[in-house]
Amino acid sequence: MNCGRGPAPATMVRCRQCSASVAAPAGARAVQCAQCCCVTRVSGAGRQLSVMRPIPNFGGGRGKKRAVLVGIKYTKTRACELRGPINDVKCMRYLLTERFGFAICPVDSFQQGPILDDEINQAIVRPLVHGAKLHAIVDACHSATVLDLPYRCTFSKQYGCLRWMDERPLNGACKGTSGGKAVLISGSSNGKTQMSVLPEPNATIGALTHSFIKALECEPRTTYGHLLTSMRTTMRAGAGNCSLQGPVGCSIRKVANFSGVEEPQMSSACKFDINCEPFYM
Incomplete structure (x- = not known):
């Protein structure tokens, strides 16, 4: 008081x-x-999550697939304003709606401060039941733990291949699902974020987003392991010209690594054979 x-x-x-x-x-x-x-x-400042409200009925979708796309520009932050996230969203929208039959949910809510990874895990990972599937593609700095998932698959320099790492919390807290599937594809970096204001504000796309879309355009029926390998090959080629298909991709000329991501990596609620499991959204 x-x-x-x-x-x-x-x-x-x-x-x-x-x-x-x-x-x-x-x-x-x-x-x-x-x-x-x-x-x-x-x-000591934990927050109780509010009761989840019924999911609104977004019309125009085919089947039960839904997607939420977020592009953050850091508008009016002077030297930190980014010029590619909006194109990331436009290209991902084209890929999801035209290739995978998704409906796009027009939702924008940032009203109560930062959203923490354990809150995201509790809100959208833990409730996933058998048959439900969640894929998150995050092209941003500090994105590896955004879903707070217990297992991470990344390229091992020691073994020269993709390997799983156990990242379950030492306190025994459950970070998995209720029987469903949750997968996060993000990037690992050296911690040096590369933010820059480019002279072509409407002609750039993020490196991780570009590599993900390009990999699926070249081979729609692929495995998780092959997807990560293809993304790694594209990203290691460095920033350069964009060669994506579709009406949006044709207007984008440059690939820019805004977030400093060096290699793709994947997190999951459970371990699985990445070389045999087909990638399907």
């Missing part, structure tokens, strides 16, 4: 990414570092 003594003092929190000190206002559950943009939970 505050008896007329003014606002409570801010709490200093150490960033989990770069260890910088960040001031957390009283009552804040998470803070974002001004240096590396990483979001860190404030100790």
Whole structure:
């Protein structure tokens, strides 16, 4: 209780990414570092998730498939404003609607501060029952744990191939599904985010997004392992000219690595044979 003594003092929190000190206002559950943009939970400030409301009925879709596409430009942030995320969304929309029969859900809600990975896991991963499938493609910095999944598949320098890593929390908390399938395709980086303002604001696309779409255009019927390998080959070729199909891809000329992602990686609610399991959304 505050008896007329003014606002409570801010709490200093150490960033989990770069260890910088960040001031957390009283009552804040998470803070974002001004240096590396990483979001860190404030100790003891957990939040109860609200009861999930019925999913709205978005018309125009074929079957039961739905997709949410997000492109963040960091508008009006001077040197940090990005010029490719909107094209990422447009190209992904074309791929999903034309090739995979998805309906696009026009939802935009950022009203109550940063969304933490364990909240995302509890909200959309844990409820997945048998037969339900979730794929998340995230082309952004600090994206490897966005779904807080227990297993990660990445290229091992020691073995020279893709290998699974067990990242289940030591406290025994369950981060899997309720019988469904959850897969995240994101990127690993050296932590050096490459943000730049390019002279062609409407003619760029993110490197991870470009490699994902290109891999599926070249081989629609592929396995998870082959998909990651194809994406890695394209990304290692470096930024360059865009060669995507469709009305949107034809207008994009450059591939830019805004997020500093070096290689693709995959996280999952459970381990599986990536070289035999077919990729299907």
